[in-house]
Amino acid sequence: MSSFLTNNDYLIISRFLSFFSTSYGSNARLKLIQTLDNSMSICTSISSRIQHQLKCQHLISRLLSTAIEKQISIYHDGGLYFSIIFCNFLIQFRDITINSNKQNLLFESCLNLIDEINISQETITFNSIHQLLAIVRAVICKPLAYNNSDLLREKLCLLSVKSFLENLTMINSSIEQLILTIKGLSIDESTLFNGLLYQISISKSYLCSKKIRSCLYFTISLAGDYTIEDLDHIETDKQMFEWIQNIAEHIIKQIIEYTCLHNGGLILCQKV
Structure with missing residues (x-):
């Protein structure tokens, strides 16, 4: 199958993987594992970034934000669920019969959204x-x-x-x-x-x-x-x-x- 992929396809796939790998697995951005009094709590940075950065005016951003709200309210973490929703979203709009230029534009908007969310480091300043x-x-x-x-x-x-x-x-x-x-x-x-x-x-x-x-x-x-x-x-x-x-x-x-x-x-x- 790899013989049918172009260089652009590989670039797109790498952009997807760079984002989704932060949601689960060995590369997940694990903030803290705390065990105390026979309890455990796990917090991942993906949840905070999705909740704060998807609350914007872009239609796709608002749709994805709404889709994961219930998941986050119940489990307090939506990284993996967001990845599943996002992939399903891309598959569905790919099959819609629309102008190819509009389809490419929408797809590129999704990729740009991933690049915006996939922030490797966040700078925090404080004086006390x-x-x-x-x-x-x-x-x-x-x-x-x-x-x-x-x-x-x-x-x-x-x-x-x-x-x-x-x-x-x-x-x-x-x-x-x-x-x-x-x-x-x-x-x-x-x-x-x-x-x-x-x-x-x-x-x-x-x-x-x-x-x-x-x-x-x-x-x-x-x-x-x-x-x-x-x-x-x-x-x-x-x-x-x-x-x-x-x-x-x-x-x-x-x-x-x-x-x-x-x-x-x-x-x-x-x-x-």
Whole structure:
């Protein structure tokens, strides 16, 4: 079948794949996996981008936005469902008997829409810890997106901000530690959490030569105290899933040694 595809066809397919791969599978833009009190919550960036960027005047954008509203309201994530709806939409209008020029124009509009949504990075500016915390709340604390109490949601937001700042300090600054305090929180509420901040290469090859991978293991509490237990820079020729599994086993062994950790919960933060 590939012999019947033109260079333009390959270009179009690659544009589709670059977008749909962010919705599911190993290349999905996973924001956070959080396990605590026997619960789990998964937030993906695809949901926020669809909800915010499809609310525009273009007719196609409005149609697609309406199509996924119910899905997002129930499951709080519409990335994969959006991909299915979008493909069905393209197949249906392709079979409509209309002028070929109009059909090509509509198809190109759909491709342009994908390019607009498929943003690899978003720049956020802030000048205080309170502004950054407000941004995090807006992203990961949508109503019922995290099915637990307000207190646990607030803990999750604080931990996300702190892990970000700690990683920033360790990598981009000569300062070895960053002491961070949040106003209004009692020292009595100091509850230790343990976490692992790791980074996955954007390389498409999983069988490449040796690479340097890094992860940051830390314990942290709402009172502002924390410790950084391990900063690993490991050179390995193993595949990514093998590396993560080995690191996870290593971290779990360390966690067992800390009896004061909150329910033994582990928080994984992927750098995106």
